[in-house]
Amino acid sequence: MAGNIKLHVEDLTISFKTTQGLVRAVRGVSFDLHEGETLAIVGESGSGKSVTSRTIMGILAGNGIIDDGKIIYEGEDLTKVDEDHFHEIRGNKIGMIFQDPMSSLNPIMKIGKQVTEGMILNGKHLENRYKALFHEAKTTLNRLHREKKSLKVELRANLKAIKTGDSSADGMVLKEECNAALAKVKIAIPAAKKRLVVDKKAAKVAIDLEWKNEQERVTKLVSDVKAKLADSDGEAKQAYVDEIDMLQENLKRFKKVTKRQATERAIEIMDEVGIPDPVRRLNQYPFQFSGGMRQRIVIAIALTASPDVLICDEPTTALDVTIQSQILELINDLKRERNLSVIFITHDLGVVANMADRIGVMYAGKLVELGTAEDVFYNPVHPYTWALLSSMPDLESKERLTAIPGTPPNMLFPPVGDAFADRNSYAMAIDFKEQPPMFKVSETHSAATWLLHPDAPKVEMPEVIRKRIDRMTKNTSEVSK
Numbered sequence: 001m002a003g004n005i006k007l008h009v010e011d012l013t014i015s016f017k018t019t020q021g022l023v024r025a026v027r028g029v030s031f032d033l034h035e036g037e038t039l040a041i042v043g044e045s046g047s048g049k050s051v052t053s054r055t056i057m058g059i060l061a062g063n064g065i066i067d068d069g070k071i072i073y074e075g076e077d078l079t080k081v082d083e084d085h086f087h088e089i090r091g092n093k094i095g096m097i098f099q100d101p102m103s104s105l106n107p108i109m110k111i112g113k114q115v116t117e118g119m120i121l122n123g124k125h126l127e128n129r130y131k132a133l134f135h136e137a138k139t140t141l142n143r144l145h146r147e148k149k150s151l152k153v154e155l156r157a158n159l160k161a162i163k164t165g166d167s168s169a170d171g172m173v174l175k176e177e178c179n180a181a182l183a184k185v186k187i188a189i190p191a192a193k194k195r196l197v198v199d200k201k202a203a204k205v206a207i208d209l210e211w212k213n214e215q216e217r218v219t220k221l222v223s224d225v226k227a228k229l230a231d232s233d234g235e236a237k238q239a240y241v242d243e244i245d246m247l248q249e250n251l252k253r254f255k256k257v258t259k260r261q262a263t264e265r266a267i268e269i270m271d272e273v274g275i276p277d278p279v280r281r282l283n284q285y286p287f288q289f290s291g292g293m294r295q296r297i298v299i300a301i302a303l304t305a306s307p308d309v310l311i312c313d314e315p316t317t318a319l320d321v322t323i324q325s326q327i328l329e330l331i332n333d334l335k336r337e338r339n340l341s342v343i344f345i346t347h348d349l350g351v352v353a354n355m356a357d358r359i360g361v362m363y364a365g366k367l368v369e370l371g372t373a374e375d376v377f378y379n380p381v382h383p384y385t386w387a388l389l390s391s392m393p394d395l396e397s398k399e400r401l402t403a404i405p406g407t408p409p410n411m412l413f414p415p416v417g418d419a420f421a422d423r424n425s426y427a428m429a430i431d432f433k434e435q436p437p438m439f440k441v442s443e444t445h446s447a448a449t450w451l452l453h454p455d456a457p458k459v460e461m462p463e464v465i466r467k468r469i470d471r472m473t474k475n476t477s478e479v480s481k
């Protein structure tokens, strides 16, 4: 599993300003997302799952503050990059799908337009860059023209006032002032025009160079892949052929995406996400799609940017069980085929049993247990994880053992000690005084509970949960036989 680290989140701390005070929504969350893995983040409502993921996407609500921490993606701290650059990343590298597909779709825009929109916008990379390079000169010139126009209007009004006799010395002064300002603008305009010509020329040179470099870069990559292609056979060969196609396609998009290209690509992607008859579907509106099909469209839109990280925030909660498992399967397939790194957010451990490589359990704005799916399902060590496991419906009896007693703390007043202490029947005196650090259980597994302190009394997972897990293990091994 452990590929390169794709995303590194360190000590992320977020609060919200509200009329009642600061809501401490996320309190020092750290994790790595490895290339090609699915990391599930599980926890009750309000534990900070969405806030964490929205911050990674750069779409934190206006009253949110990043108090501390880093989000490192490709060597850059996403909490610090400027808005323009962030757009590039959000548009192209990190994609997100939300719980309710209807709210991410525009109800009165045809599906085809919604799927192609982003591609057309993002695809004009060079064109946008070219315009950006002389943007300032152009806006300066426009401003001067506007000033000239309004000064002329003012001057005319002043002259009229003088002529019609309701003039005074003031009118004369105004006329003088207007004339002086107008003279200044008249001098500034040719200079601004000249600057625009110069900037445009320089922009053209810079863009030509950028285009040449990109072509060279891609040609080199293609020839590397071609060399690998020559030495391979079977499935690997096909993968290299696909990679070359993709590189060439991306190169085209670097320059410009036409509406037609975007539509062709939209049809391909809609087909990839399992939408039957995509050509006909392009001309329909969201309400003509079922819930499951709408979620597929939302996934298709996220994929048009070819992201390499996909954040799914409860993508199946609004769907019924059969459709839910189809969407999960789709996300799994896409992850494999496109080598995506996925963050999958849910409040239901059962949903991620078959798809997560690793699981992080969140409680009151903190990650309280983090490990491989096996660690968390078969050797959970945090009492909150025990509680989550026992509140999962049983595969055989379909019964939930117990709901977790009590409610999570109010994050306007986070507890001084372990936030779970109040609901934890194993809580010790220290739990009410001090927050536990992350204790390491193994190379892959850690948890924040004082029970892991060497001096703590040895507490075993409750027998009922142990039995349940044993049954689950038996079931899975029977399935895999």
Ligand SMILES: Nc1ncnc2c1ncn2[C@@H]1O[C@H](COP(=O)(O)OP(=O)(O)OP(=O)(O)O)[C@@H](O)[C@H]1O
Binding pocket: 016, 017, 018, 023, 024, 025, 043, 044, 045, 046, 047, 048, 049, 050, 051, 052, 061, 062, 063, 064, 347, 411
């Ligand atoms: N804009 C906001 N202003 C104030 N508080 C907020 C805001 N957004 C989120 N919060 C608070 O931050 C905390 C974490 O919320 P978050 O949405 O991340 O929870 P969640 O784990 O995604 O829950 P759910 O399962 O219900 O989606 C909650 O206490 C929530 O009320």
Ligand SMILES: [Mg+2]
Binding pocket: 049, 050, 051, 313
């Ligand atoms: Mg949420």
